[in-house]
Amino acid sequence: MRTGQRESHGLKYFLKRSLFPTGLAPRTIRSGLIAGITMELDFAHHTQRWLGLQERELYGWFRRLSGGIRTAIDVGASEGVYTLYFLARTPAVRVFAFEPSPDRVRQLKNNLALNGLDKSPRLEIVPKSVGASATEQQTTLDSLRERIDHPCLIKVDIDGGEVSLLDGARALLHSSETRWIIEVHSIVLQEKCLEILHAGNYRTLVVRNAWWRHFLPELRPGELNHWIIALPRDIS
Numbered sequence: 001m002r003t004g005q006r007e008s009h010g011l012k013y014f015l016k017r018s019l020f021p022t023g024l025a026p027r028t029i030r031s032g033l034i035a036g037i038t039m040e041l042d043f044a045h046h047t048q049r050w051l052g053l054q055e056r057e058l059y060g061w062f063r064r065l066s067g068g069i070r071t072a073i074d075v076g077a078s079e080g081v082y083t084l085y086f087l088a089r090t091p092a093v094r095v096f097a098f099e100p101s102p103d104r105v106r107q108l109k110n111n112l113a114l115n116g117l118d119k120s121p122r123l124e125i126v127p128k129s130v131g132a133s134a135t136e137q138q139t140t141l142d143s144l145r146e147r148i149d150h151p152c153l154i155k156v157d158i159d160g161g162e163v164s165l166l167d168g169a170r171a172l173l174h175s176s177e178t179r180w181i182i183e184v185h186s187i188v189l190q191e192k193c194l195e196i197l198h199a200g201n202y203r204t205l206v207v208r209n210a211w212w213r214h215f216l217p218e219l220r221p222g223e224l225n226h227w228i229i230a231l232p233r234d235i236s
Contacts, residue, residue: 022042022043022044023042024040024041024042025040025041025042026038026039026040026041026114027039027040027041027050029049029050029052030050030051030052031051031052032051032052032053032054032056032059033052033058033059033062033063033081033085033089034052034081034084034085034088034089035052037084037085037088037115038111038114038115039079039080039081039084039111039114040079040107040110040111040114048216048218049081053216054081054218055218055227056210057207057208057209057210057227058181058207058227061181061207061227061229062082062085062155062181065153065179065181065229065231066085066086066089066090066092066153068091068151069090069091069092069151069152069153069179070091070092070093070094070148070149070150070151070152071092071093071094071095071096071148071149071150071151071152071153072086072090072092072094072095072096072152072153072154072155073095073096073098073141073144073148073152073153073154073155074086074095074096074097074098074155075098075130075141075154075155075156075157075158075165076098076099076155076156076157076158076159077097077098077099077104077108077125078099078101078104078107078108078157079104079107079108079111080097080107080108080111080112082155083095083097083108083112083123084111084112084115084117086153087112087117087120087122087123088115088117090153092122092153093122093149094122094124094147094148094149095120095122095123095124096124096126096144097123097124097125097126098126098128098129098130098139099125099126099127100127100128100129100137102127105125105127108125109125126139129158129161130158130161130165130168131161131164131165131167131168132164132165132167132168133168140168140169141154141165141168141169141172142168142169142170142171142172145171145172148172150175150177150178151177151178151179152172152175152177152178152179153179153180153181154169154172154178154179154180154181155180155181155182156180156181156182156183157183159183159185160185160189162182162184162189162192162193163189163192163193163196166193166196166197167196173196173197173199173200173202174200174201175232176232177232178232179230179231179232180197180202180228180229180230181227181228181229181230182227182228182230183225183226183227184224184226184227184228185220185223185224185225185226186223186224187223187224190206190224190226190228193228194206194228197228197230201232201233202230202231202232202233203230203231203232203233204228204229204230204231205228205229206226206227206228206229207226207227207228207229208226209225209226
């Protein structure tokens with residue numbers, strides 16, 4: 001992070017602490033994709049989530065691609081923003097949430113419980129990472145293929161393992177009913193993912209940060225923050 005960016009971030013952090021109560025507590029999302037849903041939030045880190053601004057560039061795509069889905073897969077579920085969305089706002093009859101961090105699984109379960117969704121029969125939490133092969137700590141997306149009802153939407157946010165994940169999803173990549181939203185943080189990973197998706201006969205586009213992120217950045221890791229949208233060619 002550049003010096004100017006650090007100073008700007010420091011000022012914003014000071015203002016947050018001055019204007020909002022501190023500490024983790026249940027708070028209701030004010031607007032956006034999961035408006036009305038309650039999550040444990042700390043305003044020092046989650047103000048944009050509370051306001052409905054976190055990854056707002058994707059809201060239209062999530063609504064469009066989740067229409068009519070039967071299965072949703074949240075890879076890198078973290079505290080559960082998109083797992084909650086899939087359960088509360090979509091018709092998915094099966095929702096798989098993959099999250100290898102025990103601390104984040106605990107936060108995910110807390111957030112599900114706040115909304116009465118912790119015992120949902122539609123949900124399966126898998127405390128593993130997702131990659132190219134199956135091990136004790138890792139699984140592949142293709143290992144789910146017999147359990148997936150189509151259409152299926154897969155959201156991926158794993159900070160560097162995207163190519164490995166796609167290598168373990170070759171069967172799903174050749175399904176005409178699988179839709180993808182993949183977050184990437186480098187040009188190299190973006191180009192490799194696009195190459196794999198094009199080989200699977202997907203139409204793709206890259207969603208970049210909105211212009212107003214210059215004034216309200218999310219301070220993501222890596223050299224960039226883009227999302228790949230991949231659609232089967234027969235979806236308009």
